[in-house]
Amino acid sequence: MNVSLTPQLEEFVRRKVASGLYNNASEVVREGLRLMIEREAAAQRAPDAPGDAVQENKDRNEGRG
Structure with missing residues (x-):
């Protein structure tokens, strides 16, 4: 396999x-x-993602009314 690199990557x-x-x-x-x-x-x-965990906690807490 041959790979071409930019001059910056070669350096x-x-x-x-x-x-x-x-x-x-x-x-x-x-x-x-x-x-x-x-x-x-x-x-x-x-x-x-942390935002998903926060939303899951909110959803659970809403059900506890």
């Missing part, structure tokens, strides 16, 4: 490799993809 990848944190550009890209996968998984596990 970012080069700096990461030059820092010694990564051995090559592929490692940088794999790390970025791994982080995206983790973020998506966390978003799927996240509870309902």
Whole structure:
């Protein structure tokens, strides 16, 4: 698979490799993809938005009159 990057992203990848944190550009890209996968998984596990919980409490309290 070949991937095209903007000049800014290419420079970012080069700096990461030059820092010694990564051995090559592929490692940088794999790390970025791994982080995206983790973020998506966390978003799927996240509870309902706080506003939803507030509305549920209001609905329950209205029924207790």
